Amino acid sequence: MISATHTALETASSNGAGTIPLGRAPDGSPVEALWIARAGTRARIMTWGATLMDLRLDGIGHSLVLGSPGLAPYAGPMRDFGAVVGPVANRIAGASAPLGGRRLRLEANEAGRTMLHGGSAGSSVRNWRIESAGATACRLGLSLPEGTGGLPGPLTLRARYSIDGEGALEILLEAESGAPTFCNLAPHSYWCLDGSGTLDAHMLEIAAEAYLPVDAALIPVGAPAPVAGTRFDFRRPRPVRTPGAAPLDHNFCLGDAPGRLRPACRLSVPGISLDLSTTEPGLQVYDGGGIDTGPFPGHQGHPYRAHAGLALEPQHWPNAPNRPDYPSVLLRPGETRRQLSRFHPRRSGAPRPE
Structure with a gap:
């Protein structure tokens, strides 16, 4: 079990000075958190799962992502x-x-x-190590053994969080393997820009002409389908949720431009917006219909329920190992898989990129 530590250091450490002890992982290693900050944006990163626990904008009194200040809920x-x-x-x-x-x-x-997110012992339930840390950036590393979830390996993973001069949070993920294997890392934050614990006021725009229809098990059923005329047409801003609309847990096809950072989506509420750019060919969008944190409160002091936040997950396409017609997630020895995603939150009135 994870052992949690109650600490009063969170507020004192919110400007990026030092690490914050949170408890211990099942292997006895210390779980720590740290803050990075720049240009009015602050992010709290935890070693358990290389997790973005909290993201703040100056002048906004709530976190823009769902999470908890303590370790136990994770x-x-x-x-x-x-x-x-x-x-x-x-x-x-x-x-x-x-x-x-x-x-x-x-x-x-x-x-x-189905296998989901690498199995029950994947990267999200491992304690990463801090390799470097500064006021505006940190890098974490993880070694995954051969056979994790049944996948060949071993794997060496790295996650670098940094905040640039415009206040955007950049997440660089890298992976190397000792044997041919499959690898498709993704950041998995739930976003709620107004702190309400609902998506009711959220508008979404996605730079995708096509998406992947899915079956009852949420597995893509074939080739990309046009979004035009469907519930999945977010080429212009529209509400994330509307009465009677189908649930969202789908991959949007962003096009094939390997290694190039390009706009993926914009999420907004009155007063705040979030622009996401990525090098990845897909964006999984999940409306959080299965969220239920039980007795555990989140940042606002109350538990999260269904549709409390929106997951925006830049990644390769689902089930790619079984689909040679999809962008490949094969990783060979000697190669490095890199993914860069940029999350840029803003208050109303700030200039937005075209």
Whole structure:
């Protein structure tokens, strides 16, 4: 079990000075958090799961992401909140995939039929180590052993959080493997820009002409489909949720421009907006319909319930190991898989990029 520590150091450390002890991981290693800050933006990063626990804008009295100041909820219903999920984010159908002339048998940790986010011992439930830390940036590292979730390895993972001169949070994820394997890391924050614990006032715009329809198990059923004329057409701003609309837990296809940072989406409420750019070919958007943190309160002092936040997950497409027609998530020895995503929150009146 995770051992949590109650501390009064959070406020004193919110300007990026030193680490904050939160407790201990199951292996006995210390779980720590730290703040980075620049240009009116502050982010709190935790070693458990390489998690973005908190994100603040000067002049705004609430966090823009769902989370908790303490460790205990992250061992339970807040698993994956703000974490780096992997080694393969999203779902792999049938918990199996072909690789190198054989079929991998993977951990079926979702409903006994799919692998989700790398299994029950993936990167979101591991204690990363702090490799470097400063006032505006930090880097965390993790070694995943061979066989994690049934995947070949071992894997070396790195996550670098930094805040640039415009107040944007950049997340750089890197992975290397000792054997041919699959890797598709993703940041997994839930966003609620107005602190209300609902998505009622949120408007969403996505730079995607196509999305992936899914079956009952949320596995893509084929080739990308046009968003035009569907509930999934966010090419112009529209409410995240509308009465009677289908739930959102879908991949939006951003186009194929490997390594180039390009606009993906804009989320907004009156007074605040968030612009997301990424190098990834897909953006998984999940409306948080399954959120229920039970007795554990979040940043606003009350538990989170269904649709309390919106997950915006830049990544490769779901079930890619079984779909040679999708962008590949194969990682070979000697290669480095890199993903860069930039989250830029602003208050109303600040200039926005075109």
